[in-house]
Amino acid sequence: MNDRFTTPWAELALSRFPRDPRDRLRAWDASDDYLLRHLAALTPPPAGAVVVVGDRWGALTTALAARAAGTGADGPVVQITESFLTREATRANLAANGLAPDAATLLTTRDAPPERIDVLLVRVPKSLALLEDQLHRLAPALHEDSVVIGTGMVKEIHTSTLALFERIVGPTRTSLAERKARLILATPAAPAGRGTNPWPLRYDLPGDAALVAGRPVVNHAGVFCADRLDVGTRFFLQHLPTGPGLGRVVDLGCGNGVVGTAVALADPDAEVLFTDESFQAVASAEETCRANGLDGRDGRDGRDGRDGRDGRTVFRVGDGLDGVPSGSADLVLSNPPFHSHQATTDAVARRMFKDARRVLRPGGELWIVGNRHLGYHVKLRRIFGNAELVASDPKFVVLRAVRRG
Incomplete structure (x- = not known):
């Protein structure tokens, strides 16, 4: 508008x-x-x-x-x-x-x-x-x-x-x-009780975090559920596809990078792209990877053109998958947001699903976790022509959609 x-x-x-x-x-x-x-x-x-x-x-x-x-x-x-x-x-x-x-x-x-x-x-x-x-x-x-x-x-x-x-x-x-x-x-007054900045926050993941149980995670301020592992991601971690042979993987809307880190640790040959529109999130994902012994390359923003160390993990800030080549991914993983600032909307998720279909090769798969009531299976069927229920509990579903043809 x-x-x-x-x-x-x-x-x-x-x-x-x-x-x-x-x-x-x-x-x-x-x-x-x-x-x-x-x-x-x-x-x-x-x-x-x-x-x-x-x-x-x-x-x-x-x-x-x-x-x-x-x-x-x-x-x-x-x-x-x-x-x-x-x-x-x-x-x-x-x-x-x-x-x-x-x-x-x-x-x-x-x-x-x-x-x-x-x-x-x-x-x-x-x-x-x-x-x-x-x-x-x-x-x-x-x-x-x-x-x-x-x-x-x-x-x-x-x-x-x-x-x-x-x-x-x-x-x-x-x-x-x-x-x-x-x-x-x-009114600025340099208060004596200002204290020090507590961010970023570092902690070890809980024992039910599946592939990354007990592993360190780094969260910069503003990242979703920065002080704990959110229940949706926890459920997703328990049902992720695991290697070997995952190929090129995208952690779309990566947040602190826990999902992509789990995949990179499970499959030593996987190449993982961490992408988010939040600079705080991508910084968190990069530091989470480093804390877990994974090196990487910094492709944060095509406008900035900054590159760091070579490796099989890449970090990028951008608008969804804009700029990621079509047909370049084997697997896209996502826990889509359903808020844009204070507004509740499915527009972000719909764009993410369309982006995922474009960057997946034929036969490539999108795996997502979401609240049951959001009806993501309907949106996936409209975009991909298919959607399979992988796992569910009273609150969440894990869905899989395959790029056909």
Whole structure:
């Protein structure tokens, strides 16, 4: 959906990424609007380096780049995101609104943060752990005159959210709610109780994790179920296809990489591609592999072109399997998400299934785990023409679909 977002500095045409004319969800919401109106009303207008964290589709970054272009603001606009899709949405939205590619600097959560931040704007993420990690990383760059504003819908801001701002940034208060959105206003004060950043988290997998029982796992903040093995993956691990002869395997939406690691350990000849749209997830998968004695090659992002050590495990951040050659995989494994930010949707899973069919060779297989109620067998039959139940329990199913012809 291409939507018109009226900001204090410009009217913007914004869309999500990848753009889908059937998608009726906006690329911005009331909390983005509330933050920008509040920022524009501050006297004197805040100046200097502006850092935007958690911007979901680039609405905040694009608006602030338009502000800088219109007012001649002297500081850079920097976006920090853990999402490949957010970064690409921002690039597309900057271009759609006539703004230069360098109107904003786009960093990931794996990049070194700026050394000085004069204005910090935080779109509160769904993951409290990711908020904790990012505040720890950015707080040293704040100074006593920095402006710190968080924003989110009322349902997204909890007592624990405010406690993190209070502990890591400084004294914190909230605004009145407007259109079910609220602001978080924090004053940098270098609290004595800030503590150290607890992320990434490392632990050993439980005894019922099948092929990887007792093995180490590394989780960066924001990865799904970062502090424990989620029950769906646990069930999937107990029913994975095992070697030898698995060939070229893709761990699609790899998260912390436990599933792909299990396959790589089970079949020493398998080549495993770990891919996710989250920079935090792919970093977790790479470190999980290293912790288990698996080397790898870093193909995180075709735009960056970064390559590391040669090996039979490859790590890639991207939009699904976009850019992966057709017919290049023998096996795709996935635990598909059914949320896109706060929205419940099967659109992500459908795209993953279509991507998997394209990259599988004839006779290649897609194996997935999902909640029973999601009806993935119906979607697989539409896309593959077949779907077989491999295993089930009261909550989950493991399904297998074969690329025919």
